[in-house]
Amino acid sequence: MSLGSAAIEPLGAFGFVGNFLYQSGDILRTITPALAALVGGSILSSRLGRFGQSLSERLSAGAARAVNLILAAAAGGMLFVGIGQTLNWFYEIGNPFYIVILPAVLGAAGGLTLAILTKPKAALSIGLTVYYITRMIVNAVRSVEAVIMAIVFVIFVGIGPFAGVMALGLHTIASLVKLYSEQVESILAGPIEAIEATGANRLQTIIYAVIPQIIPPYISYTMYRWDINVRMSTIIGITGGGGIGFLLVQNINLLDYNAASTQMLAIAIVVSFMDYISSVMREKYV
Incomplete structure (x- = not known):
């Protein structure tokens, strides 16, 4: 926080960065240890996973089952304590x-309970779990209007274009x-089956069967969102997002209506x- 407040004046026109650091100092102090713990936990989990796999191959079935139950209970307890x-x-x-x-x-x-219900050496798929968690987070962020985000970021970084850009x-x-993600889910299975029939591996299947199907819609969606952002930037500017x-x-x-009418005309032209x-770009590339 002191670094952010000290950097406001030296940064000059970019003083909003220092203001952002100053306003979000408490959040940064909380997030930094959490991120460090997440990275360290991921590395430790990877190493211990390999060690546990080799250890389970050496132990008897009963001993390996007991170790798995103990570790599962410990992991669940640590996860809920973190929550x-x-x-x-x-x-x-406080209690x-x-x-x-x-x-x-x-x-x-x-x-x-999860360890008891899981069969020994059964594959535990986490793909759908990661998918639904990610989708839930994205939907939660998307449910908040950009104007509300701009108001929140104005509080953090102050009035200016940086708040609008972040929102x-x-x-x-x-x-x-x-x-x-929805476009990837709706691709045709025919090209994928045709490429796999030639003996292509997974990477080659993605390059030659999946990517050609998603690139044109990706360009179209990106250009459409760009058009929306140009119009939305005016409304966000009214809330204090600059511009x-x-x-x-x-x-x-x-009450300077001459300047206001000129700016409205400029907005319409842009x-x-x-x-x-x-x-034009959609017609050319899509």
Whole structure:
């Protein structure tokens, strides 16, 4: 936080970066250890997974089963304790029973139950789990309008174009992820089967059967979203996100209708020009 406040004046026109660091200092202090723990946990999990696999091959079936049950209970308890600590950070519960003991017991019971129900050496598919979790996060971000995001980012980084860029960027990423994923899910199976029949491996199948089907829609969706962002930038500017929208609302408040009408005309010209460019590029590449 002190670094952000000290960097506001030296950065000059880019002082919004220092203001952003200053306003989000508490969040950064929380996220940094969490990210470090996530990376470290991933590395440790990978190493211990290999060690556990080699160890299970050496032990008897009963001993390996017992070790798996113990580790599953410990993993479930640790996961739920982490969730409890996160809830404590948001709501400041403070009671150790509700943020440590109860989550640990529930997590251990859940992990133990899952380990009992899972057959020995059975493959546990996590693809759909990752898919649904990612989709849930993207839908949650997409459900918040870009204007609301702009208001939130104005609080973090101050009035200026940086807040508008962050709001539009986050909302655009969430929207395009949904469109891109749905396009991949709806590709035709015929080209894939034809490429696989030639003896192609998985990478070659993706390059020659999947990518040619998704590139044209990807270009179309990207250009369409670009057109939306040009129009949306004016509204976000009115909320304090900078740009011509911010100047427009200033001139309206100052009763300078000549300047406001000129800016409205400029907005109409830019939107029409961008729509023309978007349509030309879609006709050319899609």
